[in-house]
Each structure stands twice: as C-alpha cells, then as structure tokens.
Amino acid sequence: xxxxxxxxxxxxxxxxxxxxxxxxxxxxxxxxxxxxxxxxxxxxxxxxxxxxxxxxxxxxxxxxxxxxxxxxxxxxxxxxxxxxxxxxxxxxxxxxxxxxxxxxxxxxxxxxxxxxxxxxxxxxxxxxxxxxxxxxxxxxxxxxxxxxxxxxxxxxxxxxxxxxxxxxxxxxxxxxxxxxxxxxxxxxxxxxxxxxxxxxxxxxxxxxxxxxxxxxxxxxxxxxxxxxxxxxxxxxxxxxxxxxxxxxxxxxxxxxxxxxxxxxxxxxxxxxxxxxxxxxxxxxxxxxxxxxxxxxxxxxxxxxxxxxxxxxxxxxxxxxxxxxxxxxxxxxxxxxxxxxxxxxxxxxxxxxxxxxxxxxxxxxxxxxxxxxxxxxxxxxxxxxxxxxxxxxxxxxxxxxxxxxxxxxxxxxxxxxxxxxxxxxxxxxxxxxxxxxxxxxxxxxxxxxxxxxxxxxxxxxxxxxxxxxxxxxxxxxxxxxxxxxxxxxxxxxxxxxxxxxxxxxxxxxxxxxxxxxxxxxxxxxxxxxxxxxxxxxxxxxxxxxxxxxxxxxxxxxxxxxxxxxxxxxxxxxxxxxxxxxxxxxxxxxxxxxxxxxxxxxxxxxxxxxxxxxxxxxxxxxxxxxxxxxxxxxxxxxxxxxxxxxxxxxxxxxxxxxxxxxxxxxxxxxxxxxxxxxxxxxxxxxxxxxxxxxxxxxxxxxxxxxxxxxxxxxxxxxxxxxxxxxxxxxxxxxxxxxxxxxxxxxxxxxxxxxxxxxxxxxxxxxxxxxxxxxxxxxxxxxxxxxxxxxxxxxxxxxxxxxxxxxxxxxxxxxxxxxxxxxxxxxxxxxxxxxxxxxxxxxxxxxxxxxxxxxxxxxxxxxxxxxxxxxxxxxxxxxxxxxxxxxxxxxxx
Numbered sequence: 100x101x102x103x104x105x106x107x108x109x110x111x112x113x114x115x116x117x118x119x120x121x122x123x124x125x126x127x128x129x130x131x132x133x134x135x136x137x138x139x140x141x142x143x144x145x146x147x148x149x150x151x152x153x154x155x156x157x158x159x160x161x162x163x164x165x166x167x168x169x170x171x172x173x174x175x176x177x178x179x180x181x182x183x184x185x186x187x188x189x190x191x192x193x194x195x196x197x198x199x200x201x202x203x204x205x206x207x208x209x210x211x212x213x214x215x216x217x218x219x220x221x222x223x224x225x226x227x228x229x230x231x232x233x234x235x236x237x238x239x240x241x242x243x244x245x246x247x248x249x250x251x252x253x254x255x256x257x258x259x260x261x262x263x264x265x266x267x268x269x270x271x272x273x274x275x276x277x278x279x280x281x282x283x284x285x286x287x288x289x290x291x292x293x294x295x296x297x298x299x300x301x302x303x304x305x306x307x308x309x310x311x312x313x314x315x316x317x318x319x320x321x322x323x324x325x326x327x328x329x330x331x332x333x334x335x336x337x338x339x340x341x342x343x344x345x346x347x348x349x350x351x352x353x354x355x356x357x358x359x360x361x362x363x364x365x366x367x368x369x370x371x372x373x374x375x376x377x378x379x380x381x382x383x384x385x386x387x388x389x390x391x392x393x394x395x396x397x398x399x400x401x402x403x404x405x406x407x408x409x410x411x412x413x414x415x416x417x418x419x420x421x422x423x424x425x426x427x428x429x430x431x432x433x434x435x436x437x438x439x440x441x442x443x444x445x446x447x448x449x450x451x452x453x454x455x456x457x458x459x460x461x462x463x464x465x466x467x468x469x470x471x472x473x474x475x476x477x478x479x480x481x482x483x484x485x486x487x488x489x490x491x492x493x494x495x496x497x498x499x500x501x502x503x504x505x506x507x508x509x510x511x512x513x514x515x516x517x518x519x520x521x522x523x524x525x526x527x528x529x530x531x532x533x534x535x536x537x538x539x540x541x542x543x544x545x546x547x548x549x550x551x552x553x554x555x556x557x558x559x560x561x562x563x564x565x566x567x568x569x570x571x572x573x574x575x576x577x578x579x580x581x582x583x584x585x586x587x588x589x590x591x592x593x594x595x596x597x598x599x600x601x602x603x604x605x606x607x608x609x610x611x612x613x614x615x616x617x618x619x620x621x622x623x624x625x626x627x628x629x630x631x632x633x634x635x636x637x638x639x640x641x642x643x644x645x646x647x648x649x650x651x652x653x654x655x656x657x658x659x660x661x662x663x664x665x666x667x668x669x670x671x672x673x674x675x676x677x678x679x680x681x682x683x684x685x686x687x688x689x690x691x692x693x694x695x696x697x698x699x700x701x702x703x704x705x706x707x708x709x710x711x712x713x714x715x716x717x718x719x720x721x722x723x724x725x726x727x728x729x730x731x732x733x734x735x736x737x738x739x740x741x742x743x744x745x746x747x748x749x750x751x752x753x754x755x756x757x758x759x760x761x762x763x764x765x766x767x768x769x770x771x772x773x774x775x776x777x778x779x780x781x782x783x784x785x786x787x788x789x790x791x792x793x794x795x796x797x798x799x800x801x802x803x804x805x806x807x808x809x810x811x812x813x814x815x816x817x818x819x820x821x822x823x824x825x826x827x828x829x830x831x832x833x834x835x836x837x838x839x840x841x842x843x844x845x846x847x848x849x850x851x852x853x854x855x856x857x858x859x860x861x862x863x864x865x866x867x868x869x870x871x872x873x874x875x876x877x878x879x880x881x882x883x884x885x886x887x888x889x890x891x892x893x894x895x896x897x898x899x900x901x902x903x904x905x906x907x908x909x910x911x912x913x914x915x916x917x918x919x920x921x922x923x924x925x926x927x928x929x930x931x932x933x934x935x936x937x938x939x940x941x942x943x944x945x946x947x948x949x950x951x952x953x954x955x956x957x958x959x960x961x962x963x964x965x966x967x968x969x970x971x972x973x974x975x976x977x978x979x980x981x982x983x984x985x986x987x988x989x
Contacts, residue, residue: 222360225403263288362400399437464525468571548575699729
C-alpha cells in the first residue's frame, strides 16, 4: 500500500515539475499567436496571465508531491531518516493492522509530549501490542531500537545507558566524571545533550517480573524511576507487557503514560480476519455474522488467536471453520477464560501438525530457551535411524514457518524459542495419560536438559553464559519430574551456594525439589532456601527452612550442623532476638571448635551481638580473634574485616581503620567477587563520610549499590543507600535523600530502623508532614518492638528517641520527656562510648527541626546529646576531622 502511494506521488511530482518548467520557460501567448494569427486582444492578455499563474501552481504542486514522497519513504524506512533497528523481535500478529485509532492517537501524543518519558503499553497476549508500537513508530519516523526479553536476554541499566550514549553529543566538563555504578552512568547520560529524538522499546517485559509483578532486577527498577523523575530529555522508553508492573519502591509506574490495549471489537475483528485470509476460502472469514460474533467473544477479539484458528483449519482437513467454531464455543464455556481457550487452540494446532513439524515444535518446547536450528536438529534426530533423520536446512525452514504463529524467533532468524510458561504447557502430561506418552515426554526433556548442560560447560562466554539462561536447564529437569539431576545442576551453576550466598534466581526451583531429592541433599537445599527467604524479607519461611536443615543433618556431621546454626543466628540477630542469636553462635562453637570457617563466623556473630548492646571493646576483641582464626581466602576474611572497620568508624579509631581498609582493598582485588567488592566500597564510603570526605564517600557508595543489586545483596545495598541519604541531607538535598531512603527500604526487613529514621527526617524537611508522620509511626512501632526483644539494644533505644522527638513536634503532643528517657536508656551502664553514633543522632535531631521554634522545642534533647558527646570525647579524644557518620546502628 505504501509503495503504491509513493509511486503515485512521484509521478505527480515529475509531471507537475515538467509542466511547470514548460510553462515557465516557454511562451504560451506567442505559440497561440503563431497558430491563430491574432497578436492582441483580451483573450491573449488572459492567456498571458494564466500562463504565469499555471507555471507557479504546477511548480508548487510538484514540490509538494516530491516532499510527500520523501516523507513516505522515511516513514517506511526506505529513504533517508533515522534508523529503526531491531535488536530482537517478538512473534508478530501477521496480517493487517486494523483499528487502534484511539490507541495510536494516545501513543503518538505520548511520543511527542516532552513531559512523558516512560510509556507502558499493556494488555493480554495476542492483541497486537507489538504491532501497534511498531506501526506508530514507523509512521512517526522516529529512530528506535527494539529489545525483546527472552529466557536468555534480560535488558538492564547498561542497555539503557548504551542507547543514551548512541544519541548523545559531547559531554561538558560538569558531567565528565561520573561514578562507575550503572545508575551513576545513567544519571550522567540523562544530563547529556541528546542530539536527536530516540525511542527504546523493551518488549515482553512480563518476563522481567516476579510473582508480585515487581521487576526482579532492582537496579533496572531504580533506572526507570530515575528516567521518570530525572531531568528532561528527548529519549523515550516504551515498555510492552502483558502484565502491568508494580514499582518495587519508586513511583515510575504511576508516572508512566499507560496505554491499555485489548481485543478488537466485532467490526474490526471482521475486517482483520477477512484481510488475513487473503484469497483463501473456508476460513474464519467465511462464517456468517452471528457465528463470527460468537467466535469473536470466545477469542476475546485477539488477532493472534484468530490466526491460530485459521492455522488449525488449514492443517486439519477433517475440520471446517464451522465445526471448529462449535468446538471453540464449548472450550470457552469450560475454560472460563480467553487464556484457557488460547492454550487449547495451541494444543490443537500442535496436534494438527504433520509428524516432522510436531517433533520440531516439541523439541523447541523441550529446551524452553533460545536455540539454533542445529541444536533443534540434534534433539529431533536423537534415537532415530539414520535414514529417518532430518536435515538441518529442512529443520530451519520448518522453524521459520512455525515462527509465524507458534514460536518466537530473533531478528536474524537464527535462534528460536518458546517462553517458559508456553513450553511447559506444550509438554505437560496428565494423570490419565498412558505410560508410553509420559515416557516419551520425559525422555525428550531429559535429552534437552543434557544438551543445555553440555552447551553450558562447552562455552562459558557465549550468548547463553548467563544464569538467567541457565534456568532453562534446571527447568527441563523439573518438567521431566527428575528433581535429583535438577539439584545437581543448581549446585553446579550456583557457586554462591557454597560460599553462603546462593542465587535468588533458583529460589522457586529449590522450593519445588525441597522434599523430593535425596535426604543427604535436603539439608543443603534447605540451608540455601533459608538464606534466600531472609534476603527477600520472608523471615518466617527462612526460620522454618533453617529448622528443616538442622533436622536433616545427622549427628555425625557437627561442622555442617554448626554452619546452619550460624546462619540461623544471623537471622535471629536481624529480627532483634540478640540473646537467642548469641546462644546459637555459642552452640556452633561447641559443635565445631576446630573448624576455622565456623569458628570465625561464630565469633564474628557474637561480636555483632555485643556491639548491639554497646559493648564495643568486647566486640573488637571478638572480631580480631575471628579474623585471626579465619582462613586466608578473601571470601572468609573480608566479611569479618569490614565489620571491624565499621566498629573502628563508630568509635572513631582512625589509625586502626585506615590500614585495615587498605588491606581489604588488596584482598578484593585478588578475588573476582562483586559481593566482596561491594562490601569493601560500602565500608570505604562509611569511613570517608565519617572523616568529612563527602565526594569520595558518595562515589564509593554509588559504586557499592551498583555492584550489590545485581548479586541480590540486600544488606550492602541498604547500608550504601543510607550513606548516600546522609550525604544528601548534609548537602540540603532533601528530596534526593528521601528517594535514597525510600529505595533502601525495599531491601530491608525489621533490621532497618536507621533507614526509616532517615526517610522520616528527609520527608519532614520536604514539607510532606503526612508521609513523615507515617514513617515515624513505623519507626516508633519497630523500635519499641526491638527494645522489648532486647532491653540492652542501645541502637533501638536511640532510634526510639528519634521517633519520640518527631512525635513531640506534633502540635499538642506534650513534652520531650519520653525522648530524653529513651536516649538515657540507650546509654545504659554497660554501653561504651561510640562518638560517631552519637553524632549521627545529634545530626538527625538538628536536621529534623524546620524552623527556630522547633529547634527551641528540641533544646532539651539537643543539650542532652551534646553533653553525652562531650563526655565520650573526653574519654576518647580522637582526631579533629569529625562529621556525623551514617552507620547501620542496628
């Protein structure tokens, strides 16, 4: 259609320009006089005027037609203009694009509106979301890159940064020195000068979401929040998704321009099926109006399901459109949802395939991950006679044909796949299925899992060298109902499990195999699940998992049982049960008194308990002993060393802190671990902040966050975020401080009181009293609960004092006696001087006051804290470079 329009416009342009040139340079009155012999008169004067006007008009028409032809060429991507490159593409709704006038108008408006930076196109599968975005972008002539989320590719912050860099001009000196974190580089990119309009499309975003519809990649979630709240730019991000996301901590979903896409109404559904049929007969378009309306309702007006309907009719010669429509109506009544009808259609389509195509389709489903034609061919031919084997070229042709309706393909047509949920449905079996059918499916899945395992071991640097891609291998074992090999694959892939920090990606798989693997393996699996539950804030499930692990370990493995006791003690400490945690650490030491790893971790845990009670000297001795007892590997020594540096920061022992942080840096350089590097940078940020070196502290904290988020290290991410929050409050940037605290709270469980306090103070200074009040009410509740669990928890008492200061600032709420009492309780007789923590409490109370009246009201607390700080400095003078330090005082 566009080609015909362009051809006609070019003919009009050529004809008009030619006629205009003839009229402009020729002499029409002279030609008339020569032909008629008339040399004067009113008609000759009229002809002369008309000659001039017609030449001008013809030239204008020619130029206009030429400009329109060039514009059409740009829109279709065949002429000069911004490129429309596609990194990968989804399975498209092939055929004709109809209707969507309202959605197209809304999307065009959002693309041209400078205020909209993020656009969410959402709706059920198969309704034409991808085609809608593609059509609008082509007709708008806007350069764009398309990224399809697959089981082996998950776009992240780096993807967005690369896109910005590609369309940005030279950066000025003011933004030429970013920190190295992905979010820091994105902030710089957002402030860069974008030379042209550009759109980043991320398709199938539902594959990036967890069960709660939140992005699995926390750093990507932060990036989207930054894009919607940062400085204006000419780059738009369009997310295409079946499920509407929920922002994990930010507000990007609410700020995004949302465009809902649903099925076609009947009149447009009729047009679509008619155009899609081309000249073919006896398809869906052949039904009468009443029957077509019924099918439209049963299919929810979804174009892709209409094409599946026609594909089944064409493949199965025993079915007509009328008989399939009757079956479809019965399926819809039983399924109760359009998605259920779609599953049945896909199943019927696969059953209608001839045998070779069905084998290829099922092989793709067995992998559940992008694979090339050669890999599919090898799986299809496995166990078949040589004469019966398929050729790779023939398999590739079949895969290309299947990609029209049944499977997904990348842009180059090299890799083919089904999404995990679709793959599971294709090869599912029911209890009533025969043993032969079940055995064939299990054998196919087992062969696919082995092939994926061989690919993983053969090339650890290929396109699939990503834990996200390795999930397909584990999933194939699980679909084959083979939990033991699934556990072996998890253990091979998840090297972090052996160092105490297993991958979050495998939590669901570990849950599925928990009670189905060998009893000797169950304890290890439950121990890993305990860590994963704790990292996600599910403390109850974590406690149950550790209990199951302890119950499954025989008495003749005391070192293994001691390690689980240490993990459970860490969980109890995080919940505020200090005495119970201390007892579990003691139990671990009694069970394995000569195991270096267990002893070091247990001593470090006891030090944390003593520190929470304010016994810093005893905590220091325990940490020094733990560091001495630990092995020589950085993974064993660095976690203990960073805790010791933090204790030195809290007590302002700079001469001890500086050389130790240097040794930690050297250790992390020898070990290629993002988690250890993140812990070092977070501790460095804390030390530099305490000594007043804010710029260096900010860079280190940002880098720590960038490294901690991809490896799901919530503790480091929380601590580094709170450091950034304190720096922003020192700078008077309270809106940024509140944002950092809000983001930090996503990683927190009940052990993040300091983050709630920071958020409440920042919100107060932003004149958002209702939100600040809710934060301080939550702080009051959690701090009170912590003090009830451990009466000597000096940090909880101090933060309870902060909360009661905020309560006292409410009109008519009374005196500050309760706040002073809480701070007094924090300095119980056993609590030792910690000037940095007292400075932080003093800073928070001073910053909480928004005017002189509130500062006057807070004078009793401020005076008490200042006197306490003077007494601590008298006991330990320290040095002169002292600033309020952020410390996770929990």
